[in-house]
Amino acid sequence: MSNLYVRNIVRYLSLVLFQVLILNHMNLSGFINPYVYVLFILLLPVRINKSMLLLFAFLTGLTIDYLGNTLGLHAAATVFMAFLRPSVIKVFFNNVEFLSGDEPGIAKIKTGGFLKYSLVLVFVHHSVLFFLEIFDFHDFLNTLSRTVLSTLVTTAMIMIIVLVFTPVKRKK
Amino acid sequence: MRTLIVFLWKHQFFVLFIILEAVSLTLFVNSYSYHRSLTSSTVNDVTGTIYMAYDNVTGYFGLKKENKKLADENTQLRNMQQISIAEADTQFTTQDSQYYYRSARVISSSVNRQNNYLLLNKGSKQGMKAEMGVVSSGGVAGIVVGVSPNFSYAMSLLHHNMRVSARIKKNNHLVNILWDGRDYKKGRVVDIPSHIQLYAGDSIVTSGNSLVFPEGVLIGTVSEYLHSTNKDLSEAIINFSTDFNSLKNVYTIENLAKDEADTLMLKYSE
Numbered sequence: 001m002s003n004l005y006v007r008n009i010v011r012y013l014s015l016v017l018f019q020v021l022i023l024n025h026m027n028l029s030g031f032i033n034p035y036v037y038v039l040f041i042l043l044l045p046v047r048i049n050k051s052m053l054l055l056f057a058f059l060t061g062l063t064i065d066y067l068g069n070t071l072g073l074h075a076a077a078t079v080f081m082a083f084l085r086p087s088v089i090k091v092f093f094n095n096v097e098f099l100s101g102d103e104p105g106i107a108k109i110k111t112g113g114f115l116k117y118s119l120v121l122v123f124v125h126h127s128v129l130f131f132l133e134i135f136d137f138h139d140f141l142n143t144l145s146r147t148v149l150s151t152l153v154t155t156a157m158i159m160i161i162v163l164v165f166t167p168v169k170r171k172k
Numbered sequence: 173m174r175t176l177i178v179f180l181w182k183h184q185f186f187v188l189f190i191i192l193e194a195v196s197l198t199l200f201v202n203s204y205s206y207h208r209s210l211t212s213s214t215v216n217d218v219t220g221t222i223y224m225a226y227d228n229v230t231g232y233f234g235l236k237k238e239n240k241k242l243a244d245e246n247t248q249l250r251n252m253q254q255i256s257i258a259e260a261d262t263q264f265t266t267q268d269s270q271y272y273y274r275s276a277r278v279i280s281s282s283v284n285r286q287n288n289y290l291l292l293n294k295g296s297k298q299g300m301k302a303e304m305g306v307v308s309s310g311g312v313a314g315i316v317v318g319v320s321p322n323f324s325y326a327m328s329l330l331h332h333n334m335r336v337s338a339r340i341k342k343n344n345h346l347v348n349i350l351w352d353g354r355d356y357k358k359g360r361v362v363d364i365p366s367h368i369q370l371y372a373g374d375s376i377v378t379s380g381n382s383l384v385f386p387e388g389v390l391i392g393t394v395s396e397y398l399h400s401t402n403k404d405l406s407e408a409i410i411n412f413s414t415d416f417n418s419l420k421n422v423y424t425i426e427n428l429a430k431d432e433a434d435t436l437m438l439k440y441s442e
Contacts, residue, residue: 020222021222025280025282026284032284050185051184051185054189055188055192057192058192058196061196065199067219067222069203070200070203070287071199071200071202072195072197072198072199073196073200075192075196076193076200079193079196080193083185083189132200133285133286133287134286139353142354
């Protein structure tokens with residue numbers, strides 16, 4: 001059980017630092033911004049108390065906001081994503097049995113399932129983020145294409161990270 | 173009352189969601205406007221120190237390019253010096269002592285958001301204040317919005333609330349410069365009187381009206397003139413003269429007469 005806490009704390013710290021120190025400075029044509037830190041929320045145990053899930057999402061978003069001076073922006077997007085997470089898991093993986101402490105990683109829901117799961121939630125997160133950031137709808141298509149492209153890049157990075165860091169025997 | 177509490181507890185997931193979103197959005201909206209961001213910026217020595225350590229490591233990678241830029245600027249300054257010596261013979265007194273320059277280093281910046289900022293390695297201990305101008309060797313870069321003892325935070329030109337008062341260099345007409353959030357290399361010139369035709373290559377410089385930048389600092393050159401259809405004002409696209417993606421060494425500009433001018437304006441605008 002304590003292993004679970006340690007794993008999540010390490011994951012939180014490394015993803016936040018990776019995001020703030022490297023990804024926030026990466027410039028892919030000034031158009032695509034990957035936000036990989038959401039992986040922390042994606043991988044929290046499935047049977048975590050739902051209110052705790054929201055609080056963790058809020059704190060994670062707020063950390064990114066605090067370090068990037070975008071107060072409230074990432075918090076709003078991440079909380080929204082966390083709010084939809086239980087429903088998405090229910091819809092996609094209703095037939096999978098999760099024990100207490102089980103993470104929705106590729107060991108449990110296979111690579112394809114995890115891709116589907118992260119694609120949907122990352123898209124939700126990025127939509128809220130980019131539309132809130134620009135704060136109006138007059139450039140709708142431009143913002144939408146930013147959202148879609150960034151979603152694809154974020155999801156690709158998340159898949160790489162997850163595949164690299166999952167021990168071979170757990171992949172099945 | 174009890175039923176209300178029971179009801180709220182039963183739906184705590186949804187209630188908590190609403191509360192957290194409300195808090196986030198309030199924070200966000202409060203920091204959105206330019207004047208609010210002067211007070212709510214989260215710049216402090218903790219985040220500053222993290223970025224400083226990071227910059228110490230990564231700063232070496234661009235040294236060659238930086239040296240070249242600084243050398244180019246030195247040449248430019250030497251050229252200007254000859255002019256100022258020639259002018260010293262005449263009896264004009266220039267107002268150059270109105271502005272005080274400090275050099276600073278950008279230790280963190282972005283170009284890929286809708287609202288971009290620069291973090292500088294000088295703060296209130298070194299005399300930095302909010303609303304000082306930031307220029308690079310190329311031209312205008314941003315405006316300081318928050319300071320901590322050792323660091324300061326500047327709103328980049330690449331920000332939705334940025335609106336810089338400018339002039340067309342060739343005929344001194346006043347225009348405004350803003351950024352539409354698309355390409356970090358390109359800005360928009362708005363409020364051009366439609367009888368004025370701009371051509372590619374025309375320089376746009378600061379107007380000196382804002383009390384933040386001195387007059388005549390380069391902002392960019394026109395790349396495309398957009399004809400107006402039915403409005404009295406037309407627009408143009410400019411290439412920023414500052415390369416925001418490789419910004420490292422900058423100067424901050426303090427207008428020593430700003431307080432005096434502000435007090436005067438306040439007195440008569442009431």
